[in-house]
Amino acid sequence: MSDFLRELHDPDIPVPEGIQSAVAVTRLDKLLSTVYNWGRHYSVWPMAFGLACCAIEMIAAASSRYDQARFGMEVLRPSPRQADLMIVSGTVTKKMVVPIVRLYNQMPEPKYVLAMGACASGGGPFKEGYNVVSGIDNFLPVDVYVPGCPPTPQALLHGFITLIKKLDSQNLGNRNSMPWYSRGPSDAVPIPVLGPDIIDPRQLHLIRRYAAQPEPADESAAVEAEA
Amino acid sequence: MTEHAPTADTVLPADDALNQLSARFGDALQRDTRPGYEGLIVDPDHLVAVATALRDDLGYDYLASATAVDYLGKGDHFEMVYHLCQTSGGPPLVLKAQTPRETATLPSLVGVWPGAEFQEREAWDLMGIRFEGHPDLRRILMWEGFAGHPLRKDWKEAYYEQDQKPFDSRWPGGHVRRAEELVPYGRNVRYPDGFSPEDYEEIAETPQARGLSSLGPGVEVEELATDRLVVNLGPQHPSTHGVFRMSIMLSGEEIVSLKPIMGYLHRNHEKIGERNTFIQNMPFTDRLDYICSLSNNLGYALAVEKLMALGARYQPPTYRAEVIRVLMAELTRIVNHIWAIGFLLNDLGAYFTPMMYVINERELILDFFEAVTGSRMMCNYMRFGGVAADLPERMRSEAQLLNDRVRDVNTMEYLRDLITERLPRAIDQIDTYLTTSEVVTNRCIGVGVLTREDAIATSAAGPVLRASGVPYDVRRADPYSIYPELEFDVACRTHGDVYDRYLIRLDELHQSLRILNQILPRLVDTEGEPIFAGRGGMYSPRVPAGEAYGRVENPKGELGFYVVSDGGQNPWRYHVRAPSFINLTPLERMCVGHKVADVVAILGSIDIVLGETDR
Numbered sequence: 001m002s003d004f005l006r007e008l009h010d011p012d013i014p015v016p017e018g019i020q021s022a023v024a025v026t027r028l029d030k031l032l033s034t035v036y037n038w039g040r041h042y043s044v045w046p047m048a049f050g051l052a053c054c055a056i057e058m059i060a061a062a063s064s065r066y067d068q069a070r071f072g073m074e075v076l077r078p079s080p081r082q083a084d085l086m087i088v089s090g091t092v093t094k095k096m097v098v099p100i101v102r103l104y105n106q107m108p109e110p111k112y113v114l115a116m117g118a119c120a121s122g123g124g125p126f127k128e129g130y131n132v133v134s135g136i137d138n139f140l141p142v143d144v145y146v147p148g149c150p151p152t153p154q155a156l157l158h159g160f161i162t163l164i165k166k167l168d169s170q171n172l173g174n175r176n177s178m179p180w181y182s183r184g185p186s187d188a189v190p191i192p193v194l195g196p197d198i199i200d201p202r203q204l205h206l207i208r209r210y211a212a213q214p215e216p217a218d219e220s221a222a223v224e225a226e227a
Numbered sequence: 228m229t230e231h232a233p234t235a236d237t238v239l240p241a242d243d244a245l246n247q248l249s250a251r252f253g254d255a256l257q258r259d260t261r262p263g264y265e266g267l268i269v270d271p272d273h274l275v276a277v278a279t280a281l282r283d284d285l286g287y288d289y290l291a292s293a294t295a296v297d298y299l300g301k302g303d304h305f306e307m308v309y310h311l312c313q314t315s316g317g318p319p320l321v322l323k324a325q326t327p328r329e330t331a332t333l334p335s336l337v338g339v340w341p342g343a344e345f346q347e348r349e350a351w352d353l354m355g356i357r358f359e360g361h362p363d364l365r366r367i368l369m370w371e372g373f374a375g376h377p378l379r380k381d382w383k384e385a386y387y388e389q390d391q392k393p394f395d396s397r398w399p400g401g402h403v404r405r406a407e408e409l410v411p412y413g414r415n416v417r418y419p420d421g422f423s424p425e426d427y428e429e430i431a432e433t434p435q436a437r438g439l440s441s442l443g444p445g446v447e448v449e450e451l452a453t454d455r456l457v458v459n460l461g462p463q464h465p466s467t468h469g470v471f472r473m474s475i476m477l478s479g480e481e482i483v484s485l486k487p488i489m490g491y492l493h494r495n496h497e498k499i500g501e502r503n504t505f506i507q508n509m510p511f512t513d514r515l516d517y518i519c520s521l522s523n524n525l526g527y528a529l530a531v532e533k534l535m536a537l538g539a540r541y542q543p544p545t546y547r548a549e550v551i552r553v554l555m556a557e558l559t560r561i562v563n564h565i566w567a568i569g570f571l572l573n574d575l576g577a578y579f580t581p582m583m584y585v586i587n588e589r590e591l592i593l594d595f596f597e598a599v600t601g602s603r604m605m606c607n608y609m610r611f612g613g614v615a616a617d618l619p620e621r622m623r624s625e626a627q628l629l630n631d632r633v634r635d636v637n638t639m640e641y642l643r644d645l646i647t648e649r650l651p652r653a654i655d656q657i658d659t660y661l662t663t664s665e666v667v668t669n670r671c672i673g674v675g676v677l678t679r680e681d682a683i684a685t686s687a688a689g690p691v692l693r694a695s696g697v698p699y700d701v702r703r704a705d706p707y708s709i710y711p712e713l714e715f716d717v718a719c720r721t722h723g724d725v726y727d728r729y730l731i732r733l734d735e736l737h738q739s740l741r742i743l744n745q746i747l748p749r750l751v752d753t754e755g756e757p758i759f760a761g762r763g764g765m766y767s768p769r770v771p772a773g774e775a776y777g778r779v780e781n782p783k784g785e786l787g788f789y790v791v792s793d794g795g796q797n798p799w800r801y802h803v804r805a806p807s808f809i810n811l812t813p814l815e816r817m818c819v820g821h822k823v824a825d826v827v828a829i830l831g832s833i834d835i836v837l838g839e840t841d842r
Contacts, residue, residue: 048465049463050469050470051469051470051492052469052492052494052514052517052837052838053514053517053604053605053838055469056517056518056604057603057604059582059586060586060589060590062579063582063583063586063587063590064583064586064587065586065587065590078463078464078465080463090492091492091494093490093491093492093493093494094415095369095370095490095491095493096462096470096491096492099462099463099491103463119494123415125510125511125514126494126495126496126499127386127406127415128384128386128406128495128499128502129384129415129494129495129498129499130377130384130385130415130495130498131368131369131377131490131493131494131495132415132494132495133414133415134406134407134414134415138414149605150517150604150605152603193427193429194370194372194373194429194431194432195372195418195422195424195427195429196372196373196374196418196419196422196427197373197374197385197416197417197418198416199416199424199427200414203412203414204424206411206412207412207418207422207424208423208424208425209411210411210412210418211418211419211420211421211422211423211424212421212422212423212424
């Protein structure tokens with residue numbers, strides 16, 4: 001208990017010597033944050049959502065040998081409405097990123113994204129493919145990256161622990177740390193469109209600039225010629 | 228050990244077919260005389276007639292694989308390659324039809340072999356060959372509206388650097404250059420010249436693109452009881468085993484028609500494979516059917532070895548290498564089948580409990596894989612002419628888990644215990660708990676029936692084909708490795724329903740154990756023998772020009788690799804005949820007439836893996 005108290009205690013506030021082991025004095029927001037984070041950090045519900053090879057290791061992590069129930073994370077919810085954590089477990093293709101963004105928008109806040117494996121983190125071995133998105137962070141904010149191809153269940157558990165640490169560091173007194181308590185709804189991530197290639201609405205200005213007036217401002221050709 | 232080398236007294240299937248058919252078709256049917264190539268080239272005008280004759284008169288009732296090759300700069304034509312088999316066994320007959328690149332049109336063979344349906348759609352999608360007479364020619368892996376046909380040799384992806392690896396840019400002047408820097412958008416995207424996002428109207432999700440028009444008539448509000456309803460299942464659905472999607476037309480609870488929509492995990496395996504060198508493709512094959520990476524390795528190794536055998540200095544794999552290959556392939560089969568059974572029960576509503584049991588056993592096998600190959604799942608273990616490493620003497624576990632059986636044990640003892648004690652017990656346990664379970668029998672018997680004729684016609688493979696009463700197993704029909712000297716039976720069931728597809732996996736588990744019991748003494752006998760034929764050449768094999776089709780009996784069905792080489796360092800064409808993909812062709816036939824809840828069980832009994840379906 002005393003470890004917990006020492007962590008909670010604000011070192012700037014003096015406490016009489018004799019009661020130090022039993023008393024912690026701290027600011028209200030820190031106390032509330034600690035209790036709030038303690039309440040949620042052992043009950044993060046991931047979405048039951050497998051994309052590719054990594055999903056198999058994710059299932060293995062949920063089995064009895066690795067037992068992710070130890071972290072309160074065994075409740076895999078098939079519906080995004082009930083999930084707190086999206087584990088992007090595998091290669092994100094252009095065709096799949098549309099439903100992924102839609103699912104992310106459907107998750108209630110606070111929500112977290114864990115990019116599992118090389119593909120979800122940066123495209124991985126399939127990066128050069130014409131239908132592959134170079135990492136889900138092109139579209140969604142990612143909280144934890146887990147390296148590996150695929151990551152072992154141990155690595156995924158480490159990713160969970162990292163996420164819990166991040167969750168513990170979030171502060172109720174800081175609006176930027178917990179944006180879901182700010183006024184008004186959060187912005188939804190714009191949903192990409194399947195055109196001649198994937199169209200990210202946030203890149204429309206670039207597409208207008210480079211594709212609509214191709215020559216001679218075709219920079220890709222220029223860069224290639226340079227190389 | 229090469230079973231495929233023709234001897235003097237065997238008649239090649241192509242010669243035999245030519246002898247019998249040349250009188251009827253004359254010059255329209257010719258022997259493929261290019262060095263390293265085999266089979267027959269048929270004039271497109273006679274393609275359907277020749278195919279029908281091959282099916283009806285010569286007994287080539289099974290279309291194993293159909294794919295297209297782009298010979299840009301080598302004759303400038305597309306070539307459609309069909310591998311035809313007799314369900315009574317024997318090597319495949321290769322049939323080819325060529326069409327100029329400009330017109331790119333061929334008659335469809337869906338009328339002869341319905342199994343060509345998805346494969347022709349794939350050829351249209353990726354290669355841009357139009358099939359006249361195809362009932363539903365839409366894109367299948369990419370979306371409607373995508374610019375271009377990406378497997379054409381003159382189509383360049385956004386991150387294109389060079390035609391062949393290794394790229395010069397990987398370390399220019401000692402600096403990494405990221406592919407993103409090559410593209411103005413900083414992303415893996417490219418748009419056609421003059422493309423204007425404002426004027427674009429998305430067609431990828433239109434009813435036409437989703438195949439709804441081919442589902443049949445839509446909502447007919449004549450009387451309330453007969454309304455028809457379209458239900459979308461997936462791509463995010465816990466029972467689709469990944470990112471598979473179906474459009475289902477329902478009349479009440481009953482399925483009227485069903486169209487699969489795939490490509491949500493299309494990661495361009497074949498395009499990347501054609502840029503890679505031969506050996507660089509080995510780790511990519513791991514990621515096809517990611518539950519059975521080792522038998523994928525074997526299929527690819529066999530295909531390239533077949534090509535290498537056309538050259539002069541080829542040495543076949545050593546005996547010990549073959550023994551280890553079969554050991555790995557059969558352990559993989561056990562991993563896959565217990566996983567498939569666990570997931571079937573998951574789909575039937577038992578949720579995660581049976582999975583807990585089967586994953587326990589799977590972990591024990593994965594421990595062995597990890598000790599031998601260095602990786603649990605993506606083993607990357609087979610090489611052309613052998614395997615990458617011999618079995619270690621002892622297995623050690625680095626990560627000390629609480630319920631870890633492996634600390635420091637003798638590998639052979641571990642393997643013997645696994646094969647003779649642990650796995651038979653586990654399989655009997657599955658049998659005891661599940662086979663007679665009321666839930667399993669009530670939901671499986673008589674559901675999703677696939678008749679023998681339909682199974683052959685739609686090119687179903689593996690357990691799906693054998694559960695329908697066709698005892699076709701590549702290990703016996705077109706033997707490879709050391710399977711001819713091993714004793715085992717081809718499991719076969721006759722009802723073709725979900726229950727038989729479940730039972731056949733149990734049968735195959737027993738047969739795999741039988742094979743493994745014969746492998747154990749061979750492993751002991753060959754201890755210390757070389758695992759690799761010859762020296763060197765392992766990473767840069769000399770592959771002469773030609774084509775080869777390597778096929779193995781993967782746990783999910785016939786896995787084929789069609790590889791064309793032009794004599795260079797990388798394959799000119801690299802195609803995967805994926806059992807998970809082609810086994811979905813009969814899905815609609817199995818589902819129509821059943822309740823919507825049965826779709827999940829039927830799909831579970833086919834046992835697909837999306838990495839292989841979409842490639």
